[in-house]
Amino acid sequence: xxxxKAIVEALIFASPEPxxxxxxxxxxxxxxxxxxxxxxxxxxxxxxxxxGLQFVDIAGGYQIVTRPELHEWVxxxxxxxxxxxxxxxxxxxxxxxxxxxxxxxxxxxxIRGVNTSGVLGTLADRKLVKIVGRKSVxxxxxxxxxxxxxxxxFGLNDVTDLPKxxxxxxxxxxxxxxxxxxxxxxTALPFDGVEATEASDVTEVADVIEVTEENDDPxx
Numbered sequence: 001x002x003x004x005k006a007i008v009e010a011l012i013f014a015s016p017e018p019x020x021x022x023x024x025x026x027x028x029x030x031x032x033x034x035x036x037x038x039x040x041x042x043x044x045x046x047x048x049x050x051x052g053l054q055f056v057d058i059a060g061g062y063q064i065v066t067r068p069e070l071h072e073w074v075x076x077x078x079x080x081x082x083x084x085x086x087x088x089x090x091x092x093x094x095x096x097x098x099x100x101x102x103x104x105x106x107x108x109x110x111i112r113g114v115n116t117s118g119v120l121g122t123l124a125d126r127k128l129v130k131i132v133g134r135k136s137v138x139x140x141x142x143x144x145x146x147x148x149x150x151x152x153x154f155g156l157n158d159v160t161d162l163p164k165x166x167x168x169x170x171x172x173x174x175x176x177x178x179x180x181x182x183x184x185x186x187t188a189l190p191f192d193g194v195e196a197t198e199a200s201d202v203t204e205v206a207d208v209i210e211v212t213e214e215n216d217d218p219x220x
Contacts, residue, residue: 007028097144
């Protein structure tokens with residue numbers, strides 16, 4: 001078990017992305033699943049102690065990462081500039097998509113009260129949103145949802161881990177649309193014979209929306 005635990009720790013630590021239990025099972029196909037699960041729990045317990053690293057359950061997998069309070073020191077090591085922050089408009093749009101998903105661009109605009117096509121392009125460039133299907137209405141508009149990158153960036157294991165809208169508003173420092181968390185989720189129709197569109201493709205779609213948008217309000 002000690003050797004298996006060391007292997008599991010090494011795999012999780014070495015991976016640049018969260019490692020799922022399924023992935024561990026494939027890599028360690030000669031080991032019983034219950035032993036792999038026990039090894040994961042043992043590694044998790046080890047990183048529960050104070051230190052510079054922590055074990056996190058994120059985006060449906062496992063990662064060993066530096067503690068957030070040490071970010072500034074790690075950034076200095078790699079001479080990285082502080083990443084550009086999302087605007088209030090982008091954060092508000094992202095929150096609408098996160099809580100309402102799947103949702104169409106017109107629905108986002110109705111909730112926010114402003115044109116959102118430019119913001120959708122920004123969020124797509126950051127790989128935070130993607131097209132997940134079409135809505136079963138006339139015109140079959142695209143529907144948007146959050147990505148795995150969104151879960152990783154915000155430290156969530158699943159969208160069900162999102163805080164209450166009131167708590168999110170407090171964290172962001174501004175009020176989100178009222179009743180956002182009370183809306184019923186919708187169902188997105190799958191693409192005809194095509195997998196869900198990658199986040200990078202949303203930019204092109206957003207550009208089309210921006211050109212054909214009848215609303216002349218400034219893009220927020």
